Amino acid sequence: MIRNPILPGFNPDPSICRVGEDYYIATSTFEWYPGVQIHHSRDLANWTLATRPLTRAAQLDMRGNPDSCGIWAPCLSFADGLFWLVYTDVKRLDGAFKDAHNYVVTAPAIEGPWSDPIYVNSSGFDPSLFHDADGSKYFMNVRWNHRGKGTGGNPAHASFDGILLQEWSPDAGLTGPVRNIFDGTARGLTEAPHIFARDGWYYLTTAEGGTGYDHAVTTARARDIWGPYEVQPGDHLMTGRDAPDHPVQRSGHGQYVEAPDGTGYHTFLMGRPLPGRFCPMGRETGIERVVWQDGWPVLEAGGTLPRSAVPHHSSTQASEPITYDLNAPTLHPDFQWLRTPDSDRIFAATPLGLTLIGRESIGSWFEQGLVARRQEHAAYSASTLMSFDPVTYQQAAGLTTYYNRSKFHALMVSHDPTLGRVLTILSCPGDWPEGALTHPVTPVPLNDGPVALRVDVDHETQQFYWRQTGAWTPIGPALDASAISDEGGRGEHASFTGAFVGMAAFDTSGGARRATFTQFTYAGHDV
Numbered sequence: 070m071i072r073n074p075i076l077p078g079f080n081p082d083p084s085i086c087r088v089g090e091d092y093y094i095a096t097s098t099f100e101w102y103p104g105v106q107i108h109h110s111r112d113l114a115n116w117t118l119a120t121r122p123l124t125r126a127a128q129l130d131m132r133g134n135p136d137s138c139g140i141w142a143p144c145l146s147f148a149d150g151l152f153w154l155v156y157t158d159v160k161r162l163d164g165a166f167k168d169a170h171n172y173v174v175t176a177p178a179i180e181g182p183w184s185d186p187i188y189v190n191s192s193g194f195d196p197s198l199f200h201d202a203d204g205s206k207y208f209m210n211v212r213w214n215h216r217g218k219g220t221g222g223n224p225a226h227a228s229f230d231g232i233l234l235q236e237w238s239p240d241a242g243l244t245g246p247v248r249n250i251f252d253g254t255a256r257g258l259t260e261a262p263h264i265f266a267r268d269g270w271y272y273l274t275t276a277e278g279g280t281g282y283d284h285a286v287t288t289a290r291a292r293d294i295w296g297p298y299e300v301q302p303g304d305h306l307m308t309g310r311d312a313p314d315h316p317v318q319r320s321g322h323g324q325y326v327e328a329p330d331g332t333g334y335h336t337f338l339m340g341r342p343l344p345g346r347f348c349p350m351g352r353e354t355g356i357e358r359v360v361w362q363d364g365w366p367v368l369e370a371g372g373t374l375p376r377s378a379v380p381h382h383s384s385t386q387a388s389e390p391i392t393y394d395l396n397a398p399t400l401h402p403d404f405q406w407l408r409t410p411d412s413d414r415i416f417a418a419t420p421l422g423l424t425l426i427g428r429e430s431i432g433s434w435f436e437q438g439l440v441a442r443r444q445e446h447a448a449y450s451a452s453t454l455m456s457f458d459p460v461t462y463q464q465a466a467g468l469t470t471y472y473n474r475s476k477f478h479a480l481m482v483s484h485d486p487t488l489g490r491v492l493t494i495l496s497c498p499g500d501w502p503e504g505a506l507t508h509p510v511t512p513v514p515l516n517d518g519p520v521a522l523r524v525d526v527d528h529e530t531q532q533f534y535w536r537q538t539g540a541w542t543p544i545g546p547a548l549d550a551s552a553i554s555d556e557g558g559r560g561e562h563a564s565f566t567g568a569f570v571g572m573a574a575f576d577t578s579g580g581a582r583r584a585t586f587t588q589f590t591y592a593g594h595d596v
Contacts, residue, residue, distance in 0.1 A: 079567025351567020427576025441571020
């Protein structure tokens with residue numbers, strides 16, 4: 070069986086590409102660095118991280134990008150002996166404007182080297198590149214209308230101003246007329262365009278309904294790439310809106326691909342809501358088998374609900390607990406950091422362990438010492454061993470469950486003017502001002518030497534622990550883990566990433582105090 074999600078944890082907006090027997094999926098990384106995750110598989114069931122191609126300032130610098138901005142909806146394709154990656158760097162989320170800039174990079178192999186970017190346009194987001202059989206290339210994106218009046222129109226959100234199509238080449242850029250080829254259905258919020266050609270038709274797939282529980286994949290087709298496009302009977306290839314108890318929810322935003330034998334598959338964004346309808350794992354990637362009926366793709370099992378398990382010749386391998394060697398010369402690829410291409414200023418891999426350099430606060434949009442990995446399970450344990458000697462309360466380092474600057478819990482070693490080195494908890498369970506920073510525990514004095522920190526997350530609750538010698542000791546109350554989710558704070562349409570767990574350090578005195586972590590373990594308790 071193929072078990073969904075095939076890419077667990079925060080892996081949204083999957084764009085799939087096949088080259089011979091190899092499949093690749095590119096997913097959004099938003100404010101996390103390096104930009105774009107590309108996974109590889111040969112059986113569609115088991116996937117490994119192949120590369121994160123946007124690794125340097127010339128390609129991507131997100132310092133100052135607000136939460137849930139940065140890399141939106143990449144599109145990966147292969148043509149002319151090259152991989153082509155199209156992506157958006159979004160500089161603003163709230164308000165009327167989006168300030169979204171679209172680029173193209175290329176590489177002769179998936180591992181690179183990836184080129185410096187070619188700028189394309191800034192008229193919207195969710196860019197896509199289609200290579201036609203005659204060699205022509207066409208660029209698509211959602212046009213964003215800052216004059217839109219918001220939810221309630223038809224389309225349902227007037228700022229989503231249709232899918233633009235224009236011819237493009239790497240030498241001449243955008244040329245010829247730009248046309249709005251698709252306004253979408255009554256579900257609205259039409260985005261994420263991808264085109265593929267089959268049997269004399271151009272098929273356009275889009276996502277609609279927003280990224281929450283109304284999400285859907287919509288298919289349309291035309292004989293000419295410029296349209297007019299007719300919508301598939303029933304409007305949507307897949308959606309979970311009308312089945313709130315189905316285990317796979319928020320189904321939308323994906324792309325069609327064919328296996329070498331002609332079997333059709335469609336990736337899709339999905340969520341696994343826990344009781345209380347919150348998704349700490351964020352928006353993940355699933356895949357379904359599709360068949361063709363009367364010239365239209367439909368789900369193999371019928372209806373519009375993608376399955377949790379898809380019959381297949383391969384089985385999905387269960388995940389295993391992993392202990393990371395933080396004495397390694399390079400950071401393990403499971404980990405990412407936030408926004409900056411200048412990683413040397415926030416961490417260093419040394420023979421003594423991973424050293425985090427205290428910079429700006431844990432809520433900074435510019436430069437913070439935070440290295441973390443995705444939450445992939447509804448229940449898990451994570452632990453680390455740390456050495457840190459602060460001299461002021463403005464210095465802190467420790468273990469954090471983190472979604473963004475206003476949704477996190479952190480068990481931190483800091484300094485108290487009376488007690489000296491102490492252990493404390495910083496908690497921000499929502500957006501400002503309701504989610505203002507709290508300190509839910511009286512500081513605990515520490516002895517000299519390293520400190521081990523642990524967190525146990527069990528669905529909607531989490532508990533911190535610590536020890537210097539002997540058994541683990543709980544610290545503080547059970548905390549609300551549901552806040553560290555898409556739906557926490559302002560909710561699903563304001564937060565687009567997923568929960569992480571990792572190591573953090575800050576020094577708001579400007580002293581750049583360093584903390585050294587020698588071990589990190591993650592163990593998921595459900596498969």
